[in-house]
Amino acid sequence: MKTPASSAFDSTSDCATKPAQNLASYKQAIADFEAFLQAQNPSNIFDAKECKKHSSLQNYTPQNSSHKDSSSKNSTSPNSTSQDSTSHYSTSQDSSPSFLPPDFHPHFLLAFWEMLLNGGKRFRPNLLLAVVDGLNPILNKNAFLPALALECLHTYSLIHDDLPSMDNAPLRRGHPTLHTSYDETTAILVGDGLNTYAFYLLSKCVLPPSVAISLVRELAVSGGLEGMIIGQALDCHYENQKLSLEKLQTIHIHKTAKLIATSLKMGAIIANAPSELIAKLESFGLELGLFFQVRDDIIDAVQDSTQAGKTTQNDSAKNSYVNLLGLSGARQKLNELKDKLESSLDSFPKGIQKNLRFLLAEFFKEIK
Known part of the structure; x- marks a missing residue:
């Protein structure tokens, strides 16, 4: 099978100097990713042929490549060592592992996919796609598995955050939380499964090994002991102690902001962006993560569960920007962060600017 040549982003790439001039490419990438995600559903996830059909991705090939098919022995990526040959990659990847038959357990696999497929803004994967599309849109489909890995890790964190031992929340993404619709054991194990599945997906991505390893490292750091895990541990430990603004910000940089920053960073790594841009x-992503945490605290204070799609009025006794600064002060903090983010966007390449402004427009609106 012939595979289309795709160039990684560098200073000489056409995609670096001539990104897409409109939003059509990015909007299509968002739609295609959602279709790809929905294809990973319980009705066909056990059918390898069906899964492979939905997971057909472009081969990752170097700029100005003259190879004709995926078995070429001389094709190497522009940002890898000689052993990173594209001959290692198939144009069709099965993103699904070999699960046990669905009737082996009465509900586990359905629970596994339920929250991942039900709702969600897909904000983190769409950040990744915004960068890839803004720098080198020919790599959009190659970014789907890393984007799905991000969504899996984020979803696992929500499932565990909602557990009785943490927030004990009954509602998430407009649906009952897993521990209420199934049981706590199922919720814990589904979260564990999504966490490990994220790294399985990165091992299957159609990218040079050096790029895949970098993606694994970034996701493990921001989602692990140096990021989300320690942030959640600190948040739970200090739940009943009033914190300073500085300490609250430190918690949320780790708990929320680092994974958002990593979403952008992973997109840049896939597109082979220069280190300065990364x-x-x-x-920018760290500031964006803080913006989202302040925004989330305000939503918790002013919206009901139907509006928010999750349990609200839940932070009254917890450390939050609203409790620390008051509602008016939290809104002022949110506007300050928004102004800083909008100003920072001007410094990015036009393609990234365009995509991020489109993605963030809805979130920059005033919360009512």
């Missing part, structure tokens, strides 16, 4: 995107 660092700028990471810094």
